[in-house]
Amino acid sequence: MxxxxxxxxxxxxxxxxxxxxxxxxxxxxxxxxxxxxxxxxxxxxxxxxxxxxxxxxxSPMSVHKAERIKKYGSMQFSAYTTEWLKGQRHQSPTTLRNTESTLKNHLLPAFASRRMGTFDHKVVEAFISEMERNGVGPAAQTNAFIRLKTILSDAHRLGIYEDSPLKGVQAPQYDPARAVIPSVPQLQSIRTAGDDAFRLVAELMSGCGLLNGEALAVNININIIVADDVYRITEQVNQTTKTYAPLKHRKAGDYRDVPLAARVRHSIETYSDTYGTGAVVLRERAVAGVPAHRDRPADMVRDQLDAAPVVGQRHTAADLVRRAAVVTRIADQCEAGGGLSGFRLCLVIGGSALW
Missing domain, CATH: 3.30.730 (GCC-box Binding Domain)
Structure with a gap:
């Protein structure tokens, strides 16, 4: 007072x-x-x-605060999260799906009937300890803690707690294993494995640095391949909605251009000639949910390398740039890539071109 x-x-x-x-x-x-x-x-x-x-x-401010505490403090966690989710309209479909999965599998089983006003640091610490006893993986523990932290921080801003119930809580420690980037021989093996759809995805991701969804949305319309050696990425397949969507972290209509090796362009055209013209068949398979989507490329790469975890093939393109001893700009021929018109990057390591 x-x-x-x-x-x-x-x-x-x-x-x-x-x-x-x-x-x-x-x-x-x-x-x-x-x-x-x-x-x-x-x-x-x-x-x-x-x-x-x-x-x-x-005072009006204190009265309103008391009303909020009375309303939300006595509300059950399940009801509060339902209302909280309605305010997450800005999140992407994938983020919302992951949030709902974490709520369903971890948070609601533990706190569904708990009143919001009864949370404190001891409750949060007990929840983390229970996940450890139940053998929940470090990554899942971290995701569950982040979601719980977001929800309780929202409640704290409403004035339900005098002190944050997360104050002093040690977050779960997640130290992911070192990712594996395929070597050149492994990359050559990957490019010849699986069916035609997988081989096309491997070419696009390792040759142009495309994401899974971007590779699955490949299109050879005249506005996409803007030059013999330039590929324009304009969309991706959203793994959650199974529809075409803007590029990750970009607005509708945004694009980015990447170098297009002759080998990769030949793979696109060969696939289109075999399975269809215009928008290649791979796009329709991905949108329809046929198993050519997202996890399948990673699983096949993992089988080829006999190692886990394996990063997306797009990291191979970045790694080749990082390890390149010589980066040259050429106009006519590249030993491994075949004929080229215009300019593109040719990565040469140990005297042989990788693209």
Missing amino acids: GSFFKECEHPSSRWSKCPHEYRIRYRNASGWQTEESGFTTQELAKSRLAEVYHARKN
Whole structure:
């Protein structure tokens, strides 16, 4: 509520007989510390503090806060998260799917009926300990903690808690294993494995640095291959909605151009000649949900390397750039890539071209 004091040299036991005035200190309605002076007796100082306390308690801001605490503090976790999810419209379909999965598998089984006002750091720590005892993987523990942290932080902003229930809590530690980037011989083996669809995905990801969804949305329309050695990426297959979507972290209509090796272009054209013209058949397979989508390329690469985890083949393209001893710009021929027109990057390591 506040405090009263004197700034003289007398001890507090002598204040009642001391002639000096009392001062009071309190926090105003805006939360700022405020001091007042000029109180001749202790009773006047206490009376002023009580007056300030009741005025603050009955202010519109305090009344609204009390109403929020009453409404949301007694609300069950399951009902609160349902309402909270409605405000996550800005999230992508994939993020929403992952959030709903974490709620269903970890958070709701633990907290569905718990009242929001009963969360504190002990409850959160007990939840983390329970996940460890149940053998939940480190990555799943981290995801569950992040979602719980987001929800409780939202409740804290509403004023349900005086102190954050996450204060002092040690988050689960997730140290992912080192990813495997295929070597050149392994890459050559991958490019000849699986069916035609997989081989085309491997070519696009390792040769042009495409994401899984971007490779599955490959199209050879005249507006996509803007030059003999330039490929324009305009869309991707969304793994959640099974529809075509803008590029990751980009708006509809945005694009990026990447170098197109002759070998990769030949693979695109060969696949199109075999399975269809215009938009290649692979696009329709991906959107229809036929197993040529997302996890299948990673699984086949993992089988070829006999190692896990394996990064997307697009990292191979970046790794080739990083390890390249010589990066040259040519106009006519590249030893491994075949004929080229215009300019493109040819990566040469140990005297042989990798593209």
